[in-house]
Amino acid sequence: MRLGLARRSLSMFPPILTRAYSVQPISRTSISPPPASLKPQTPLFLRPPTHSATISDLLKWQKWAKTLASSVGSHFTHLDDGPDTTLLHRELNWLLQDALENPKLPLSHVGTNEVVKLRAEMEDLYVLWKQRIEERRPFQYVVGCEHWRDLVLSVEEGVLIPRPETELIVDLVGGLVKENEELREGLWADLGTGSGALAIGIARILGPFGSVIATDLSPVAVAVASYNVQRYNLQDKIEIKLGSWFEPLKNVKGQFVGLVSNPPYIPSNHIRGLQAEVAKHEPRLALDGGSNGMDDLLHLCHGASSMLKRGGFFAFETNGEKQCKFLVDYMQKECDGSFCDVDIVSDFAGNKRFVTGFSGP
């Protein structure tokens, strides 16, 4: 079953598996286009189909990959709530879809000697799937993208994979901007933008004069977010800035009609117990919210009132009910009437997930 993979090393697949982290000190705060030193990787489905394989080789790979996934059973699920065989089989289909030039081709209807075009070498597909199972590399990093709302966003190591829960923030903003021209045509901020998911989701529902500034402390995130912004042709609507939270926004203080953020909110000592895909592979910077997970959320609360125009909206994602209640209580007691209509919104799974409100009494 090994099919001679032992001789393959990770470095044989440079485009996905290794990246030159030649991070140079970045002195500028606005990065557009991204600097050459941080060239984001192209997701598998956007690569040129310059490779080919016979159907029989492809089916052989598929059979091997399926067997490997089947050997997992529910082991990962018991271990750390990781993926089970069913989910891995689904991911295998998606990997094949992204790798094939023509994903709709029914492989069973094609002669086994026929050749199909691929976006990765056959051997790389073996390596990628081994990484998925044996190293628990997140599927989204394997294929280099995540499907989020109606978007397909490029992601890679160093950038948080956007979660489906976070999609709801865009719906919340959508409901507001539909009714309110000032919000629709105003300036929004996405703090800690990561892949740029929230910034892009929101920019697409704003009016012709509405715009978004997205910040992130991580140069990799800034590069990936810029790549995604350009892929959706939103470079005139979204500005990506490198820096911590409000720090790059000093010159636009008090001008925002909306602030959204999915900051790190997991308590530090919980990180180790997370499923391996998250704990071992996703950036700690995007997950770890300090000893009780509230460090960054509280920082956002403090900054929000001075950044927002009166009547401006904010929505922050949290770890759940406990953090939501703490934040609401904190805002009502400590923030001296800076906020009104502070509320908790549940996610689609029924977990209390977001704290929202408006600035000013």
Add this chain to the structure above:
Amino acid sequence: MSSSLCMSQSLLRSFLIIIRRNCSGIVVSSSNPSSNYYYDHPFHPRSFVIYQRRNQGDGICRRITAASFSGYNTTAASINCNSTSTSNGNSGDGDDGPRTSGGGGREFLIMSDEKLLSQCEMDFFRVRGPGGQHRNKRESAVRLKHLPTGISGQASEDRSQHKNRASALARLRTKLALKVRNTVNLDAYSPPQELLQILPKKSTIRGSDIGSQIGPNNPKFSLGMQALIDLIFAVEGSIADAAKKLGLSTGALSRLILSDDSLRMVVNEYRESKGMKPLK
């Protein structure tokens, strides 16, 4: 393919779901929250029908109303119809919100996606747990249950919950067309526009202004299909009688019915229940 799979379930039972235009209208009442911020009470007592939650056993499914998820105003929908479903309820009484009333099963199909979604309960097949940044799992399957009729559509083949929701909605529309019957007045029958649109050009009652024939892959096909099944039920399964009303030969109508798997299955199951031979 998947839509025809879905609809093989309990087709006969579904024939009991009949909405009569004259004896029950649709009542739609909406709650208008005073602020434009209406997500704070997705289950506002005035804003949603009373429904029974299915006993979920292991509790792995969580659900919310589709409307509150998708960012649409949580329009209350209280719809009375003769239905086998346990899920219809009535919350419109005493509500001073605006009301409109209208037809029957056809109403559901001509609704916008937003409006139809607002009548649905949405299930996500997700395990219980903290969610958010804790998890990396792509369980994006969506099931939409249309509360007024109890009919549901689901989709799980895509990575994106968004796309699965759209596919589930399209499947729900097809199933509504297949399962929800409108009564037809045979004496004064004249085929509605949407039915004329799915007829072949050789129909003698199809005017030249109708345009080209709409096939099963067009989203508008379900509306015409629903009207066609309504007619076939009204003539008790006789293809010859239905063909006469549509200006077609019996053979031409048979070919139309056989051109869509789900349509063929519904018609044939009905004919068999009446002791008639299935169309082949």
